[in-house]
Amino acid sequence: MIRQILKIFKALNSNEKPWQLSLGLAFGGIIGLMPLWTPHNIALLFLAFIIQINFSLLLLGFLFFSGIAYILDPLFHQIGLAVLTSEGMQGFWNSFFSNSLFIFDRLNNTLVMGSLIFSLVSALPLFFAINLLIRKYRQHLQNLFEKVPLFKSLKLAKAFDTLSGGGS
Amino acid sequence: MKIFRWQGVLAFALIGILVAGFLFLFLDGMIERGIEEEGSKAAKTQIDIGSLTTSLLTQSITLTGIEVASPDNNMENVIQFDSLALDLDGTQAIAQKIVIDELQAQSIKLNQKRTHPAKTQKGASPTQETTGPADSGTLGLPDLGGLDMKSPAEILKSEKLETLEAGKRTKKIIADLKNKWEGKFAKDLNPKVLEETKQKLAELQKKIQGGGLTEIPQALQDFQALQKDIQSQVDRIKAMKSELQQDIQLAKQQVADLKNLPQKDFNRLKNKYSLNPEGGKNIVGALLEGPLKEKLDKAWKVYKLISPYLNKGKSPAEPVYVRGKGIDIAFAKTSPDFLVKHGNLSLVLFDTEVKGEIHDLSDNQIVYGKPAKMHFKSDKNNIFDSFALDITADKTRPQSQDTIALNIQGLNLKNTGQAELQGGSANITGQLTITDENNLQGDFKAELNAVALSIPEQKGNELANTLAQSLSTIDRINIAVGISGTIESYQFDIKSNLSDIIGKAVKNIVGDKMKNFEGDLMSAIQSQTSGVLSGANGSLSGLLGQNKILNDSNTSYSGLLGDAPVTKKGLPIPKSGLALPDGLKLPF
Numbered sequence: 001m002i003r004q005i006l007k008i009f010k011a012l013n014s015n016e017k018p019w020q021l022s023l024g025l026a027f028g029g030i031i032g033l034m035p036l037w038t039p040h041n042i043a044l045l046f047l048a049f050i051i052q053i054n055f056s057l058l059l060l061g062f063l064f065f066s067g068i069a070y071i072l073d074p075l076f077h078q079i080g081l082a083v084l085t086s087e088g089m090q091g092f093w094n095s096f097f098s099n100s101l102f103i104f105d106r107l108n109n110t111l112v113m114g115s116l117i118f119s120l121v122s123a124l125p126l127f128f129a130i131n132l133l134i135r136k137y138r139q140h141l142q143n144l145f146e147k148v149p150l151f152k153s154l155k156l157a158k159a160f161d162t163l164s165g166g167g168s
Numbered sequence: 169m170k171i172f173r174w175q176g177v178l179a180f181a182l183i184g185i186l187v188a189g190f191l192f193l194f195l196d197g198m199i200e201r202g203i204e205e206e207g208s209k210a211a212k213t214q215i216d217i218g219s220l221t222t223s224l225l226t227q228s229i230t231l232t233g234i235e236v237a238s239p240d241n242n243m244e245n246v247i248q249f250d251s252l253a254l255d256l257d258g259t260q261a262i263a264q265k266i267v268i269d270e271l272q273a274q275s276i277k278l279n280q281k282r283t284h285p286a287k288t289q290k291g292a293s294p295t296q297e298t299t300g301p302a303d304s305g306t307l308g309l310p311d312l313g314g315l316d317m318k319s320p321a322e323i324l325k326s327e328k329l330e331t332l333e334a335g336k337r338t339k340k341i342i343a344d345l346k347n348k349w350e351g352k353f354a355k356d357l358n359p360k361v362l363e364e365t366k367q368k369l370a371e372l373q374k375k376i377q378g379g380g381l382t383e384i385p386q387a388l389q390d391f392q393a394l395q396k397d398i399q400s401q402v403d404r405i406k407a408m409k410s411e412l413q414q415d416i417q418l419a420k421q422q423v424a425d426l427k428n429l430p431q432k433d434f435n436r437l438k439n440k441y442s443l444n445p446e447g448g449k450n451i452v453g454a455l456l457e458g459p460l461k462e463k464l465d466k467a468w469k470v471y472k473l474i475s476p477y478l479n480k481g482k483s484p485a486e487p488v489y490v491r492g493k494g495i496d497i498a499f500a501k502t503s504p505d506f507l508v509k510h511g512n513l514s515l516v517l518f519d520t521e522v523k524g525e526i527h528d529l530s531d532n533q534i535v536y537g538k539p540a541k542m543h544f545k546s547d548k549n550n551i552f553d554s555f556a557l558d559i560t561a562d563k564t565r566p567q568s569q570d571t572i573a574l575n576i577q578g579l580n581l582k583n584t585g586q587a588e589l590q591g592g593s594a595n596i597t598g599q600l601t602i603t604d605e606n607n608l609q610g611d612f613k614a615e616l617n618a619v620a621l622s623i624p625e626q627k628g629n630e631l632a633n634t635l636a637q638s639l640s641t642i643d644r645i646n647i648a649v650g651i652s653g654t655i656e657s658y659q660f661d662i663k664s665n666l667s668d669i670i671g672k673a674v675k676n677i678v679g680d681k682m683k684n685f686e687g688d689l690m691s692a693i694q695s696q697t698s699g700v701l702s703g704a705n706g707s708l709s710g711l712l713g714q715n716k717i718l719n720d721s722n723t724s725y726s727g728l729l730g731d732a733p734v735t736k737k738g739l740p741i742p743k744s745g746l747a748l749p750d751g752l753k754l755p756f
């Protein structure tokens with residue numbers, strides 16, 4: 001746990017570009033909000049593997065947003081149900097789902113469709129907001145934070161963790 | 169700075185290989201457990217699979233040792249297959265559809281004994297545990313135990329008496345009529361109205377006696393109006409009386425009809441349960457009905473279990489939202505979710521193999537547009553000269569129609585597994601139609617030729633031994649079985665030449681028994697129906713009581729009419745005499 005927190009701090013204070021961190025968190029958010037075993041989630045994971053994004057933040061985003069997804073589950077269902085059963089879109093959906101690939105992707109499921117819409121809509125603002133926060137952090141707080149005793153003690157703890165055999 | 173890290177592809181591929189390796193090692197076991205667990209839950213009976221092998225390259229699955237336990241008997245399998253090989257259409261799996269291009273089912277056996285008892289599934293009705301041999305599913309004469317007569321008490325437990333039903337109906341009709349008349353009386357014969365009318369009349373009389381000349385024209389008008397009211401009330405009461413008489417007649421007729429019903433019930437039950445061969449239901453019927461019903465009830469259970477899965481087009485399951493799962497919205501379907509295009513089957517019947525084929529078995533025939541067909545055929549072998557079984561499940565239209573047609577020629581009775589049948593052959597033909605998955609209509613005929621029956625002697629059972637003796641002389645038996653009704657409640661119409669033969673043989677033996685049986689049956693019916701009959705009579709008395717109310721009202725109003733007579737010219741004549749002031753004469 002300590003190592004994970006340190007990793008995040010390390011990433012925040014590293015030379016990694018802010019977009020790499022915020023994109024990692026946004027990817028984690030999308031994957032976490034959607035049901036895990038869907039083909040487009042696996043495709044997203046593949047992208048996360050090949051794009052230079054921060055994996056610690058992806059993991060953090062995934063864990064955090066998985067919890068959010070559990071809470072928002074009924075909302076996702078309602079969004080998906082509204083979109084998939086909308087009177088005016090029935091013609092479109094009928095031709096859309098005549099392609100087996102979309103059925104395979106389970107987009108006809110209210111939860112998958114609802115969470116996909118929600119995560120895609122919220123991913124962009126999340127990406128830009130995190131990006132801005134990282135810039136602000138690095139600009140104003142990074143040096144200050146390094147001097148905070150807690151941060152120092154975290155570093156000591158990491159050293160202890162390493163010495164006691166639990167470290168990387 | 170580079171945007172992509174290409175080594176990520178390697179990492180991803182590595183994870184993919186690990187997952188594929190895991191699936192390669194454990195997929196078969198996972199599917200096998202999935203079918204056993206989920207299939208057992210869905211079928212509410214235990215499903216066992218000996219082994220399961222998948223091949224992703226050939227897109228096929230092979231299962232061996234499939235056993236589906238009977239929901240009613242945990243020591244019996246409803247159906248079992250030695251092996252089942254499925255060639256799947258992999259491209260359809262992407263759209264979450266199971267399309268089987270070719271199916272091979274080897275050694276299908278029905279009603280076989282299990283080696284170990286099946287577990288009772290959640291939500292299933294408790295099963296009966298038996299260690300006895302499983303029913304072989306063959307045809308033949310049942311035990312002579314079938315001739316045991318049921319006691320009247322047992323009969324009345326399982327039979328509905330028309331008297332009781334009609335008695336309840338009659339009581340309700342009379343109660344409704346009584347309520348109707350009580351309502352009418354409360355509305356139209358309100359005692360307050362009668363009192364008010366009396367009061368009005370008295371006031372008018374007082375007015376005339378004590379009033380001046382000027383008030384006479386007004387009083388005259390009031391008297392005329394009151395008289396009109398009373399007359400109309402009397403007319404209404406007369407009309408009501410006539411209507412009540414009609415209702416009473418109706419009720420009396422119902423009660424009179426009831427009195428004949430116990431005799432009708434007696435005749436019906438006597439014909440059905442008596443061993444009298446002249447009865448509506450013959451001895452062969454009594455012998456065959458039980459075993460036939462048992463077999464058919466088993467078949468209906470399986471039919472009802474399977475039917476919903478083959479008719480999803482008619483009644484698609486209503487999706488229910490489950491947290492974490494959502495619901496799948498079904499858009500316009502162009503193909504069924506489950507389809508077996510063609511299959512080769514081999515059924516083991518009377519210990520011989522019958523080859524068959526299955527075509528177009530789908531879960532949504534309305535979308536697929538073709539009925540499911542199964543056909544078994546066998547040429548001459550040591551069991552029969554020919555065998556043909558055609559099953560069609562047509563659910564392409566809103567009203568489904570399923571048919572079973574059977575044609576067995578030259579069935580060797582010696583090999584049917586019935587100890588009593590020592591020889592002979594049988595021709596069995598017939599067809600059963602199930603409309604709307606509920607209504608049955610079927611006729612089957614069995615012609616048994618050169619029959620050699622050998623029924624072991626039963627010590628002390630004179631009836632059984634006499635029958636056995638009579639049957640041993642028979643070499644030709646015709647049995648016709650008609651089935652009609654619904655799956656829940658169906659009737660047999662069984663006719664056979666055996667009835668006369670056996671009937672004559674038992675007539676002397678069972679004569680006294682029959683007399684006692686009939687006497688007991690009549691007493692039992694009378695004791696069960698006496699309450700209803702007396703209840704109906706009581707209700708009728710209550711209705712007749714309404715007549716008195718109407719008569720009393722009629723008398724009262726007619727009396728009032730007498731109290732307010734009017735002269736020919738319309739002048740009221742009070743009871744106490746004309747009360748005009750002294751010395752005055754009316755001008756008309």
